[in-house]
Amino acid sequence: MSISEAVPAGPQTQAKDQTTPENDQLFRRLMETRRVSLDLAAPLSDEDQVVQANPDASPTKWHLAHITWFFEAFVLRSFLPGYRVYDEKFEYCFNSYYDTVGERQPRDKRGLMTRPSAAEVRSYRAYVDEALERMFTDVDLSDEALALVELGINHEQQHQELLLTDILALFSDEPLKPAYREAKMGVAADAPGELTWTSFDGGIHEFGHGGDGFFYDNEGPRHEELIRPFKLANRCITNKEWIAFIEDGGYETSTLWLSDGWSRVSRKGWKGPLYWDEAEGGFMQMTLLGYRPVDPAAPVTHISFFEADAFARWAGKRLPSEFEWELAAEDLPVKGRTLGADHLRPMPADPKANGLQQMYGDVWEWTASAYLPYPGFKPAVGAVGEYNGKFMCNQFVLKGGSCATPEGHIRKTYRNFFYPFQRWQFTGLRLAADI
Structure with a gap:
């Protein structure tokens, strides 16, 4: 399945008759991926999550919200009948580079968005996660919907890496040079040897x-x-x-x-x-x-x-x-x-x-x-x-x-x-x- 196959075919309204092992596995992977993002953000204060280190990086809060908006914009709106968007303003705040979707906050000014707060972003994630669970429970999902969920999982994993590298960029400029996670000092005992x-x-x-x-x-x-x-x-x-x-x-x-x-x-x-x-x-x-x-x-x-x-x-x-x-x-x-x-x-x-x-x-x-x-x-x-x-x-x-x-x-x-x-x-x- 490639990204090119992940194209919505329009709203899917068919009620779900029964689940499948494949869909159950996909849902478990989806929820596990969503959990990992929150785990990665857990060592950070809300203040840590607001600041943008440089124009290439994004605040942690923005990463957590953007990957949530992706599921809302491309999956829930099309495939969960009756879904109500959490907040219409979030599309401007958390769209990344999708010109066909609409206007968005400039990339180099994402750190200026002190609102919504980090706490509200976590509420947004919980709202969308509940809707995703309802979608898997209640809707007979099309191949297009499942492909977009798979794309969303991989997309969120990309942002998990970005979250870590962006917080490193931020902490490197902090006067106290805080550690994302404390660890003992030390270097390798054995050199890897000459190149072969x-x-x-x-x-x-x-x-x-x-x-x-x-x-x-x-x-x-x-x-x-x-x-x-x-x-x-x-x-x-x-x-x-x-x-x-x-x-x-x-x-x-x-x-x-x-x-x-x-x-x-x-x-x-x-x-x-x-x-x-x-x-x-x-x-x-x-x-x-x-x-x-x-x-x-x-x-x-x-x-x-x-x-x-x-x-x-x-x-x-x-x-x-x-x-x-x-x-x-x-x-x-x-x-x-x-x-x-x-x-x-x-x-x-x-x-x-x-x-x-x-x-x-x-x-x-x-x-x-x-x-x-x-x-x-x-x-x-x-x-x-x-x-x-x-x-x-x-x-x-x-x-x-x-x-x-x-x-x-x-x-x-x-x-x-x-x-x-x-x-x-x-x-x-x-x-x-x-x-």
């Missing part, structure tokens, strides 16, 4: 989602790409290796950088990854676990595409394409240290393991691929068609998920995308090279 390489043959291979289960429309259609022989590093680049890049003048050598990247470095005064500070005896880093020493063995994170590309050039290598990454992941289990591992930070690779590590979880991996449509791509009709397609310009693809990606959300064909200068997400890199 896995080689892959060239040829024409198929890419994109071609199986069962949910996927976003930007993951298809399945199509062929020509791949030349290449090799891929066994793990992500570490903080120790990044410090070597810094100490060798990486941020001061213009020839390592793309023109736009060097302009950004010069204009913004970048000296290292986001949230890093140089301190006596080493580097410190703001994390969800508080302000702590940089772990030399852990994957470097909070770097832009520009920085990843410059490091690869400094190392005499390059970034992989999204198709090389996907080919390398072909036979690997979709398993890694994502949100369910509860580390809330990237962790070191296993120095005793063989083969490719950290392909899933820990950090999103920048690729050299521009975020563009696959051959034959067509966005869905209507508002849900605005979900991915209209952003296919001036951005780059990332693969693999991070330590903040919810369990079960990631897959081999998943295409995350950000602008090349953005680095507030858990973004890192893995090197590739030609053979």
Whole structure:
């Protein structure tokens, strides 16, 4: 089931005769996903949930309300007969980028909405959750309705990761540098060792989602790409290796950088990854676990595409394409240290393991691929068609998920995308090279 299949066919009024195991399972997943969002917000005060850290980030309160509005606007209004909207004004407040729906609060001014309060947003969530339960109980839901619920679950999981990265951005600017969750200081006892390489043959291979289960429309259609022989590093680049890049003048050598990247470095005064500070005896880093020493063995994170590309050039290598990454992941289990591992930070690779590590979880991996449509791509009709397609310009693809990606959300064909200068997400890199 893709996002392109999730198009409402109009109000569904047929009474429900009986439930199905599939629908029961979907409802349980829906309610579990809704609960996780509240659990993630639980350590935060209401004051924490109102502030917007920067134009790329959103307040926690806004995330909780927006993903609730999504279910109200696209599911309940169409598929629950007699549903009464909680508050008509919320559509302006919590619409994100759906131009076909209507006007909305500017993204960079979401933090100005002190009303509705965080408490009222929680009431809004409870109201919509009750309506969703009533819909599953009372209505014989169409395939279109079920597809939109599945889309809503995945959409909420995306915002769960954003909630965490956005609160990290906020806390990093707080004078007290509070921790989202307290944890003991410390770094890894064992370094992951030198990079090793896995080689892959060239040829024409198929890419994109071609199986069962949910996927976003930007993951298809399945199509062929020509791949030349290449090799891929066994793990992500570490903080120790990044410090070597810094100490060798990486941020001061213009020839390592793309023109736009060097302009950004010069204009913004970048000296290292986001949230890093140089301190006596080493580097410190703001994390969800508080302000702590940089772990030399852990994957470097909070770097832009520009920085990843410059490091690869400094190392005499390059970034992989999204198709090389996907080919390398072909036979690997979709398993890694994502949100369910509860580390809330990237962790070191296993120095005793063989083969490719950290392909899933820990950090999103920048690729050299521009975020563009696959051959034959067509966005869905209507508002849900605005979900991915209209952003296919001036951005780059990332693969693999991070330590903040919810369990079960990631897959081999998943295409995350950000602008090349953005680095507030858990973004890192893995090197590739030609053979």
